[in-house]
Amino acid sequence: MASRLTGPGAAGRTPVVAVRRATARDAKRLTRLVRTSRAYEGPYASMVAGYRVGPDYIEAHQVFVAVAADGRVLGFYALLLDPPELDLMFVANDVQGLGTGRLLIGDLRERARAAGIESVRVVAHPPAEGFYRGMGAVRTGTEAARPPAVMWDRPEMRLPVGG
Numbered sequence: 001m002a003s004r005l006t007g008p009g010a011a012g013r014t015p016v017v018a019v020r021r022a023t024a025r026d027a028k029r030l031t032r033l034v035r036t037s038r039a040y041e042g043p044y045a046s047m048v049a050g051y052r053v054g055p056d057y058i059e060a061h062q063v064f065v066a067v068a069a070d071g072r073v074l075g076f077y078a079l080l081l082d083p084p085e086l087d088l089m090f091v092a093n094d095v096q097g098l099g100t101g102r103l104l105i106g107d108l109r110e111r112a113r114a115a116g117i118e119s120v121r122v123v124a125h126p127p128a129e130g131f132y133r134g135m136g137a138v139r140t141g142t143e144a145a146r147p148p149a150v151m152w153d154r155p156e157m158r159l160p161v162g163g
Contacts, residue, residue: 017103
């Protein structure tokens with residue numbers, strides 16, 4: 001199962017991107033992606049301040065990274081299988097809107113389908129709700145805030161896997 005993306009980008013062409021299983025050595029790069037996400041600036045900054053994607057998390061979970069031909073990590077997601085849930089998904093600021101998120105969701109769907117899963121729960125960062133809806137997710141409710149870690153309500157959705 002090798003998901004790939006190539007196409008137009010800011011400089012004329014997006015480098016070929018492949019999705020692979022994350023390794024413990026990716027932990028620092030994934031942590032940096034989370035902590036520098038522009039989606040978590042302003043009132044959302046407290047959510048990722050001090051957040052760490054550790055090697056232990058990567059080894060214990062289904063974590064996959066989108067990697068450019070030059071080895072740069074462009075995004076990642078973590079899929080929990082039981083019960084099925086998208087635990088984390090981040091795309092580097094400078095490649096948002098170029099298809100990396102769509103590639104990651106496609107990869108997630110392939111892997112979930114192979115595991116016999118019909119849909120995946122997504123509790124989205126509020127500004128990302130439109131992205132997930134664009135990927136076919138349907139809102140099913142609201143996940144209430146859980147201070148002090150999460151200070152705002154978040155949309156709860158189901159992402160169908162079938163296809």
